[in-house]
Every structure is written in structure tokens, then in C-alpha cells.
Amino acid sequence: MNKILITGAKGMLAHDLIPVLETDNTLLLTDVAELDITDFDSISGVLWDFNPDIVINCAAYTAVDKAEDDGEILNYKVNTLWVWLLAKWCAAYGADLIHISTDYVFAGDQEQWYSPDDIPTPLNAYGMAKRLWEELARQHLPETIIIRTAWLYGWWSEFPNFVNTMLKLGAEKESLQVVDDQHGLPTYTLDLATSINTIIQNILQYRGQTCHLTNSGEHSISWYEFTQEICKQADLKCDIQPCESSVYPRPAPRPSWSELKNDSDIQLPEWKDGLGRYLEKR
Numbered sequence: 024m025n026k027i028l029i030t031g032a033k034g035m036l037a038h039d040l041i042p043v044l045e046t047d048n049t050l051l052l053t054d055v056a057e058l059d060i061t062d063f064d065s066i067s068g069v070l071w072d073f074n075p076d077i078v079i080n081c082a083a084y085t086a087v088d089k090a091e092d093d094g095e096i097l098n099y100k101v102n103t104l105w106v107w108l109l110a111k112w113c114a115a116y117g118a119d120l121i122h123i124s125t126d127y128v129f130a131g132d133q134e135q136w137y138s139p140d141d142i143p144t145p146l147n148a149y150g151m152a153k154r155l156w157e158e159l160a161r162q163h164l165p166e167t168i169i170i171r172t173a174w175l176y177g178w179w180s181e182f183p184n185f186v187n188t189m190l191k192l193g194a195e196k197e198s199l200q201v202v203d204d205q206h207g208l209p210t211y212t213l214d215l216a217t218s219i220n221t222i223i224q225n226i227l228q229y230r231g232q233t234c235h236l237t238n239s240g241e242h243s244i245s246w247y248e249f250t251q252e253i254c255k256q257a258d259l260k261c262d263i264q265p266c267e268s269s270v271y272p273r274p275a276p277r278p279s280w281s282e283l284k285n286d287s288d289i290q291l292p293e294w295k296d297g298l299g300r301y302l303e304k305r
Contacts, residue, residue: 024047024048024051024079025048025049025075025076025223026048026049026051026058026073026074026075026076026077027044027048027049027050027051027075027076027077027078027079028050028051028055028069028070028073028075028077028078028079029041029044029050029051029052029079029222030053030055030058030078030079030080030081030082030109031054031081031082031083032052032053032054032081033054034054034081034082034083035175035176035177035184035212036081036123036175036177036212036215036216037081037182038177038179038182038212039178039180039212039213039215039216040079040081040212041215042221043213043216043217043220043223044216044219044220044223046239048223050278051069051073051075053069054082055189055191057069058221061208062108063108063111063112066108066112067106068108068110069097069116070112070116070118071092071116072292073076073117074116076118076119077119077121077223077226078109078113078118078119078120078121078169079121079123079219080105080106080109080120080121080122080123081123082101082105083096083101083102083123084098084100084101084102084149084152085149085152086149086195087099087147087149087273087275087277088273088274088275089274090147090148090149090226091141091147091148091275092274093276095148098148098149098152098298099152099155101152102149102152102153102155102156103153103155103156103159105156105267106122106156106159106160107159107160109160110159110160110162110163110164110167111116111163113163113164113167114163114164117294118280119166119168119226119230120160120164120166120168121168121170121219121223121246122156122157122160122167122168122169122170123166123170123172124153124156124157124169124170124171124172125149125150125153125171125172125173126142126171126172126174126207126278126281126283127145127146127147127149127150127153127277127278127281128145128150128153128154128157128171129141129143129144129145129150129278129281130144130145130146130278131146131205131277131278131279131280131281132278132279132280133272133280134279134280135280135282136282136283136284137235137281137282137283137284138235138284138286139171139215139232139233139234139235139284139286140233143157144257145278146275146277148275148278149275153196157169157233159287165231166230166231168222168226168229168232168234169228169229169232169233170218170219170222170233170234170236171233171234171235171236171283172210172215172232172235172236172237172283173207173208173209173210173237173281173283174207174208174209174210174237174249175209175210175212175215176209176210176211176301177211177212177214177301178212178214179304179305180305184254185209185238185246185249186209186298186301186302189201189249189250189253189254190253190257190259192261193250193253193254193257193259193261193263194259194261195259196200197262198261198262198264198268199250199261199262199263199264200218200265200266200270201245201246201247201250201263201264201265202245202246202247202265202266202267202268202270202271203245203246203248203266203267204245204267204268204279205245205246205256205268205277205278205279205280205281206243206244206245206279206280206281206282207237207243207244207280207281207282207283208237208238208239208240208243208244208282208283208294209237209238209244209249209297210236210237210238210291210294210297211238211292211294211297211298211300211301213297213300213301213304214238214291214292214297215291218236218289221289222234222289227303229287232237232287234285234287234289234290235283235284235285235286235287235293236283236285236287236291237283237285237291238291238292238293238294238296238297239290239291239292239293239294240293240294240295241283243280244294245265247263247264247265247266250263250264250293252298253302256295256298256299256302257302
């Protein structure tokens with residue numbers, strides 16, 4: 024049985040991760056109220072008292088567009104400085120560190136799969152902050168396990184994610200225009216949580232690795248194609264039309280192609296299957 028600290032415990036991924044891990048591990052759950060993730064003394068106090076074997080960092084600043092302007096400082100504090108401090112503590116006290124990263128560390132300009140060994144070239148401030156914390160974590164703790172994932176959805180109807188948004192709009196509107204020039208693979212948080220549990224059970228094998236974990240598929244899909252499948256499985260009659268990203272201008276540029284190639288022996292279920300199970304549970 025491991026002692027595991029989970030940061031960002033009130034977030035979407037942690038919501039599904041906690042019940043997967045709590046049966047066979049002792050968990051300490053922290054969020055903003057319990058742990059100042061930008062203060063080393065706060066981190067040291069909490070971690071020293073609990074003395075975890077493993078730290079899973081689910082805490083993140085995820086306001087991608089705000090990170091370009093008024094949220095820039097907070098973006099780098101949470102997504103870069105926090106990980107540097109956490110890696111320092113884990114290195115000093117011998118804890119394993121598992122980080123959740125993103126497809127946004129890549130520019131999305133090669134129109135093919137990105138492997139874990141490809142060099143990240145972020146397009147926006149959010150991706151840059153995530154890339155910096157990958158580097159800093161590995162500098163202080165080479166055994167850090169980095170998990171890059173993409174297009175996360177989960178936590179039933181309680182969390183603002185793409186699937187929940189499209190279900191709401193699809194029920195309210197007769198037609199929708201959805202972006203068709205950004206490609207990737209969606210990821211159901213429960214499937215990712217199960218994969219993280221597999222890594223924990225075999226942690227010696229995965230120390231120092233970068234893993235690309237998304238739901239699987241024969242090829243990448245666009246947000247438009249994802250929305251089509253959401254409406255199909257939910258039996259919504261909304262007319263879905265493709266459009267270019269320019270129809271919905273955003274402060275932060277998004278990668279056009281962000282398929283993450285999974286080179287590990289952990290394979291997540293097919294994305295349509297994951298969506299179906301989420302909709303049934305929701």
C-alpha cells in the first residue's frame with residue numbers, strides 16, 4: 024500500500040482518480056485551500072507531515088486564453104514554479120513524482136503523430152509553462168514520470184468540458200458550427216485514471232518515462248467529428264456543420280494537429296467506447 028498525495032483534488036481528473044486509487048492506497052487530497060502550491064514552506068510542511076511515497080500533480084492553471092494576458096503570471100506560477108518546488112521536495116525526500124502534462128506542448132504543425140521523444144515547441148503561453156515544468160521537474164528529479172494527455176472530459180455534468188458543452192448546445196440549438204481544422208484524440212478521465220493506477224502498480228518500470236496517454240483510435244479526429252459522435256450517441260438531432268478556427272478567434276493559438284503517439288504498453292480503450300461509457304454514467 025502506497026501513501027499518495029494528490030494535488031488539484033477537486034479537479035476533473037482527480038475526481039475519477041481518487042476512487043480508483045483509494046481502495047489499495049492511503050491518500051492525502053489537497054487543493055487550493057489545503058496547500059499553497061507556489062510556496063515551498065507550505066509544500067514542505069504538508070509533505071513532511073504526510074511523507075508520501077508518490078505525489079500525483081493534478082493541479083494546473085487551465086485558462087488557456089487568459090494565460091496570454093491577465094492570467095500570465097498565475098499561469099507560470101502554477102504550471103512552472105509549482106512543479107519546480109514540488110520536484111525539489113520529491114528529490115530531497117525520495118518520493119516518486121507523476122506529472123500530468125498536455126498536447127499543447129507541441130506546435131501541431133507536422134500533421135502526424137507526436138511521439139514522446141519529439142521536441143516540444145509550444146504555440147501559446149499555457150503550453151510554454153507546461154513545457155518549462157517538464158524540463159524543471161526532470162532537472163531536479165530525472166525519475167519524474169510525465170503523462171501527456173489531450174482533450175480531457177469527465178465528472179458527469181458537474182464540470183465544464185467540451186462534451187458537456189456540446190450536449191447542452193446540441194439540446195438547445197437546431198444547428199451548430201464546430202471547428203474542423205484542429206485534430207487530436209479525446210480522453211475520458213476515468214480511462215486515464217485507470218492507466219495512472221497501472222503505472223503506480225508498476226512504478227519501477229515507468230520511472231523517468233514520458234507517456235502519451237489518450238483514448239485510442241485508428242486516426243485522429245477533429246472537434247467537428249467529435250461533436251458529431253457526441254450528438255449521435257446522445258440521440259440529439261442538432262445539425263452539426265464544420266468550420267475553420269477563424270470563425271471563433273481566440274487569444275491563444277491552438278495546435279492544428281496534436282495526436283499523441285502512445286509508445287507504452289498501456290493502451291486506453293477506443294475513444295467512441297470511452298464516450299459511450301461516459302454518457303451512460305452521466
